[in-house]
Amino acid sequence: MKGITRFVKKLAILFGRGHFRNELDEEMAFHREQAERELVAGGMTREEARYAAMRRFGNAVRLREQSEETVGFRMESVVQDLRFALRQLRKNPGFAVTAIVILTMGIASSVAIFAFVDAALIKPLPYKDPSRLAILFESIPLGPRFHLSYPDYLDWKRENKVFSSLNIYDSGGMMLKTGDGLRKVDGAFVSAGFFRTLGVKPILGRDFYDGEDKPEAARTVLLSYSAWQKRFGGSSKALGQPVVLDGNTYTIIGVLPREFSFAPAEPSDFWGIKNAGGENNKCRGCHSLFGVARLKDGVTFATAFADIKSIAENLARQYPDSNRDQAAFMLPLAEVVVGDIRPVLLVVLGGAGLLLLIASVNVASLLLVRAESRKRETAVRGALGASPRRLVMQFVTEGLLLAVMGSVLGIVLARQGMQMLALLIPKDMMAAMPYLHDLGLGGRELAFAFVLAALAGALFSFTPIALFRFTDIREGLSQGGRGAAGVTWRRFGANLVVVELATAMVLLVGAGLLGKSFYRLLHTDIGMQPDHIATVHVEVPPEKYGKPEQQTALAREALRRIAVLPGVQTVGVTTKMPIEDADWTSGFSIIGRPDNGDHREVAVRFVSAGYMAALKTSLVSGRYFTDDEDTTKPLVVILNQTTAKQYFPGEDPVGKQIGFYGGGKPPVLIVGVINDIQEGQLDAAPRGAMYFPFYQSPNSGFTVLARTMQDERAILPSIESTLHDLDRGAALYNSVTMQQKIDDAPATYLHRSSAWLVSGFAAMALGLGVVGLYGVIAYSVSQRTREIGVRMALGAQRSAVYKLVMLQAVWLTAIGLGLGLACSVGASLLIRKLLFGVEAWDLSTLACVVVVLGAASLAASFLPAHRAASVNPTEALRAE
Amino acid sequence: MAKKSDLLPGTLDMLILKTLTRAPLHGYGIALSIKRLSDDVLTVEEGSLYPALQRLLLQGWVKAEWKMTETNRRARFYTLTAAGRKQLGIELTQFEQMIAAIGRVLADAQEA
Numbered sequence: 007m008k009g010i011t012r013f014v015k016k017l018a019i020l021f022g023r024g025h026f027r028n029e030l031d032e033e034m035a036f037h038r039e040q041a042e043r044e045l046v047a048g049g050m051t052r053e054e055a056r057y058a059a060m061r062r063f064g065n066a067v068r069l070r071e072q073s074e075e076t077v078g079f080r081m082e083s084v085v086q087d088l089r090f091a092l093r094q095l096r097k098n099p100g101f102a103v104t105a106i107v108i109l110t111m112g113i114a115s116s117v118a119i120f121a122f123v124d125a126a127l128i129k130p131l132p133y134k135d136p137s138r139l140a141i142l143f144e145s146i147p148l149g150p151r152f153h154l155s156y157p158d159y160l161d162w163k164r165e166n167k168v169f170s171s172l173n174i175y176d177s178g179g180m181m182l183k184t185g186d187g188l189r190k191v192d193g194a195f196v197s198a199g200f201f202r203t204l205g206v207k208p209i210l211g212r213d214f215y216d217g218e219d220k221p222e223a224a225r226t227v228l229l230s231y232s233a234w235q236k237r238f239g240g241s242s243k244a245l246g247q248p249v250v251l252d253g254n255t256y257t258i259i260g261v262l263p264r265e266f267s268f269a270p271a272e273p274s275d276f277w278g279i280k281n282a283g284g285e286n287n288k289c290r291g292c293h294s295l296f297g298v299a300r301l302k303d304g305v306t307f308a309t310a311f312a313d314i315k316s317i318a319e320n321l322a323r324q325y326p327d328s329n330r331d332q333a334a335f336m337l338p339l340a341e342v343v344v345g346d347i348r349p350v351l352l353v354v355l356g357g358a359g360l361l362l363l364i365a366s367v368n369v370a371s372l373l374l375v376r377a378e379s380r381k382r383e384t385a386v387r388g389a390l391g392a393s394p395r396r397l398v399m400q401f402v403t404e405g406l407l408l409a410v411m412g413s414v415l416g417i418v419l420a421r422q423g424m425q426m427l428a429l430l431i432p433k434d435m436m437a438a439m440p441y442l443h444d445l446g447l448g449g450r451e452l453a454f455a456f457v458l459a460a461l462a463g464a465l466f467s468f469t470p471i472a473l474f475r476f477t478d479i480r481e482g483l484s485q486g487g488r489g490a491a492g493v494t495w496r497r498f499g500a501n502l503v504v505v506e507l508a509t510a511m512v513l514l515v516g517a518g519l520l521g522k523s524f525y526r527l528l529h530t531d532i533g534m535q536p537d538h539i540a541t542v543h544v545e546v547p548p549e550k551y552g553k554p555e556q557q558t559a560l561a562r563e564a565l566r567r568i569a570v571l572p573g574v575q576t577v578g579v580t581t582k583m584p585i586e587d588a589d590w591t592s593g594f595s596i597i598g599r600p601d602n603g604d605h606r607e608v609a610v611r612f613v614s615a616g617y618m619a620a621l622k623t624s625l626v627s628g629r630y631f632t633d634d635e636d637t638t639k640p641l642v643v644i645l646n647q648t649t650a651k652q653y654f655p656g657e658d659p660v661g662k663q664i665g666f667y668g669g670g671k672p673p674v675l676i677v678g679v680i681n682d683i684q685e686g687q688l689d690a691a692p693r694g695a696m697y698f699p700f701y702q703s704p705n706s707g708f709t710v711l712a713r714t715m716q717d718e719r720a721i722l723p724s725i726e727s728t729l730h731d732l733d734r735g736a737a738l739y740n741s742v743t744m745q746q747k748i749d750d751a752p753a754t755y756l757h758r759s760s761a762w763l764v765s766g767f768a769a770m771a772l773g774l775g776v777v778g779l780y781g782v783i784a785y786s787v788s789q790r791t792r793e794i795g796v797r798m799a800l801g802a803q804r805s806a807v808y809k810l811v812m813l814q815a816v817w818l819t820a821i822g823l824g825l826g827l828a829c830s831v832g833a834s835l836l837i838r839k840l841l842f843g844v845e846a847w848d849l850s851t852l853a854c855v856v857v858v859l860g861a862a863s864l865a866a867s868f869l870p871a872h873r874a875a876s877v878n879p880t881e882a883l884r885a886e
Numbered sequence: 887m888a889k890k891s892d893l894l895p896g897t898l899d900m901l902i903l904k905t906l907t908r909a910p911l912h913g914y915g916i917a918l919s920i921k922r923l924s925d926d927v928l929t930v931e932e933g934s935l936y937p938a939l940q941r942l943l944l945q946g947w948v949k950a951e952w953k954m955t956e957t958n959r960r961a962r963f964y965t966l967t968a969a970g971r972k973q974l975g976i977e978l979t980q981f982e983q984m985i986a987a988i989g990r991v992l993a994d995a996q997e998a
Contacts (some may be wrong), residue, residue, distance in 0.1 A: 032962075033936065041932070063933040075937075076937050076941050077940050
């Protein structure tokens with residue numbers, strides 16, 4: 007009750023503040039007049055009496071302030087401090103703008119990158135209990151993340167005791183029949199329980215029912231939300247409509263929620279049911295599926311993994327022909343979705359964090375310089391009766407004000423920045439990262455920005471405060487900024503600049519290593535010359551080109567027509583492009599050699615004779631294919647060098663024969679060995695591969711390659727129109743040049759983006775670090791002008807002055823670089839995963855950075871040294 | 887000027903309240919009164935009365951109103967309230983207890 011009346015009274019005083027002040031002033035004036043009158047009556051002169059009365063009364067201004075503090079809210083003094091702080095910043099716009107810009111950049115980059123980290127790594131995936139979901143693979147000697155076959159899926163599903171549900175998906179697009187012929191569309195086939203495993207329900211229509219994937223059931227399909235909007239205008243009439251996918255008719259039965267995505271199979275517009283019928287689904291050696299499973303309650307990931315592994319082992323024993331060395335492999339869904347991008351994001355976030363550290367330290371040292379030059383002001387305010395608390399509060403207010411302004415601007419800039427960064431991601435990669443769609447400034451980003459602002463604010467408030475803890479305020483009055491620079495400042499400023507230089511060094515080394523990795527990646531030997539190659543994918547309706555002769559005739563005609571296009575040198579076809587992945591593999595046996603249970607599996611591609619000529623591969627031994635090698639000729643194969651070394655060590659495989667499991671197939675003669683074409687991503691190790699003549703086992707889908715003399719991009723449209731003229735029903739897609747393919751490949755993109763982003767941060771860090779050092783040296787010179795003047799008056803040479811200043815700079819730089827060196831090696835070890843072809847302690851990178859940073863630092867300190875050496879001793883001494 | 891003796895901390899409020907038990911006074915009157923009654927031993931820095939008076943006003947222990955003095959000047963007169971009287975009692979008791987305690991300690995010290 008009492009508290010309330012007091013609050014009301016305070017409030018009344020707050021609103022009638024002028025009145026309150028007037029009354030107080032009047033009362034105090036009255037007091038002094040009375041005293042004065044009494045003293046005059048006691049015999050003093052009027053003048054003496056006035057001073058005596060004032061002395062007796064005390065400091066009226068301070069007393070009024072005290073009275074106001076008694077009745078005022080604490081807020082009032084905050085508002086006063088704030089006004090004063092704003093006035094200070096306005097009075098010194100150079101400082102204010104510099105500090106705010108530096109801080110804004112630092113906070114903006116950190117928040118923008120954090121938004122990516124949040125979208126990718128922190129926000130849970132949009133499924134029910136996403137942490138209980140796992141992706142299942144079959145691991146083969148070529149690697150752990152390969153497809154499984156349909157019969158294996160059925161056995162895993164039946165025999166496991168650890169999953170509440172296990173389903174499969176088959177991603178990679180499909181052929182949609184349209185009025186204009188085939189069109190390649192994004193889509194995936196899934197088993198009936200797929201969406202229930204994820205815990206996703208359609209927003210329109212129904213989900214697949216259990217058993218809808220049985221061979222006899224009618225085929226149905228669900229639409230993604232965007233496909234529904236794009237192709238059916240969001241109309242509910244879409245339900246019940248038929249679509250022809252990969253030659254079968256599917257009925258649309260539902261639409262998935264707008265926010266639904268399943269990154270491992272994205273992009274996908276059509277989610278068709280995976281019908282269990284057909285030959286492929288009975289074949290244990292035909293791999294095209296991945297499993298997705300939900301762990302039973304209480305089952306740990308390790309238990310589940312062990313269970314599924316033992317099932318796979320049993321299958322391998324039971325079906326040695328197809329399942330030998332086919333183990334189970336399992337990863338949490340989140341790991342599959344963001345596993346590749348996680349290290350990149352963390353490294354970039356680390357880079358942004360270091361940049362922010364440098365930026366904050368830079369602003370803090372600016373504040374320190376200012377606090378130093380405001381010592382006198384502080385001393386005066388202290389002498390006039392400002393309490394230490396008020397003085398400290400003033401600095402806190404100014405620091406917080408800077409932090410708040412920097413953060414607010416930083417958040418605005420971060421918003422722009424992250425949209426820009428998102429635009430830089432290639433479309434295909436963006437489609438595979440659906441979680442980035444809801445990139446934005448949410449609560450977590452704002453909280454993150456708030457924490458950064460609070461930390462920066464604390465740093466900015468406490469640096470000047472720490473300065474005053476060491477110095478007596480009163481000293482400031484008498485000293486009046488005279489004499490040698492405050493020792494405390496020099497110590498502090500020097501420490502700060504060492505931190506800046508060390509941080510800049512870490513960023514520069516990181517950028518150097520990532521840049522070098524990226525360079526190495528692009529200049530890695532990919533076994534071909536990727537320049538001047540245009541490629542187009544072709545797929546024709548199987549019902550029109552069902553027979554091998556028809557497919558051969560089509561491919562031959564296509565190549566004949568493209569070969570005569572102006573500027574085309576060589577043409578060829580393949581069933582799978584280089585720089586993708588190692589899919590399409592096959593086991594094989596070597597004729598005349600005992601099968602010791604060794605597993606032999608390599609990547610398999612079907613190519614025309616012109617393919618290798620177009621890529622300009624080199625022949626290690628034997629010969630290339632001839633153009634007339636088709637089904638009428640003996641079967642032949644060309645190995646790559648890795649296969650040759652692995653399975654024919656120390657001998658020439660040419661002339662030997664290989665066979666395939668399943669029997670009944672004639673042996674194949676090895677006619678040549680070529681160098682390794684990079685079949686996986688650029689950073690993948692070389693893999694075993696075999697090439698067969700396309701015309702000996704043709705296909706209704708293939709990729710045409712053309713080596714051109716002029717710009718390969720310019721020829722893509724004429725290749726497309728030639729193919730279109732050949733068969734208007736053919737689907738043409740993924741028309742790219744080989745160079746684009748390399749540039750847009752996921753591994754390239756990850757390396758490039760991390761290299762560029764960290765380099766950007768490092769460049770800014772270099773700038774800030776050098777400017778910081780310049781500031782420290784310049785300030786120390788300006789404070790020592792008098793000292794330098796004295797030295798020179800006493801006969802010091804200009805060279806000695808240079809030495810004096812440069813020595814300080816060299817010392818600071820050396821300590822900064824030394825510390826930086828140690829930190830860089832530590833930091834590089836942390837980013838080892840992202841390095842390619844470079845060691846974490848790459849000497850040339852470290853040396854380069856030391857030279858660059860050292861040179862930049864010395865250049866920055868030369869200016870103030872020069873200024874110091876040009877000091878005119880008489881002027882320097884007189885000026886003070 | 888008479889020799890000064892610093893007030894014990896916290897006693898200024900009590901002295902003001904006590905001074906006001908006799909009659910309403912303005913600030914200058916309070917200062918004079920304290921000085922006179924203590925035979926010039928207790929001299930407060932006169933201005934420091936005013937923050938203290940604001941504090942007492944806020945607590946509701948004194949009331950203030952503008953009146954004319956005998957010399958026909960406008961001045962703010964402070965009057966003790968009932969709450970103020972009660973507060974004075976509390977403070978006096980506490981003060982006497984403290985003085986008594988100090989006295990006992992000193993007496994003990996003399997005997998020893």
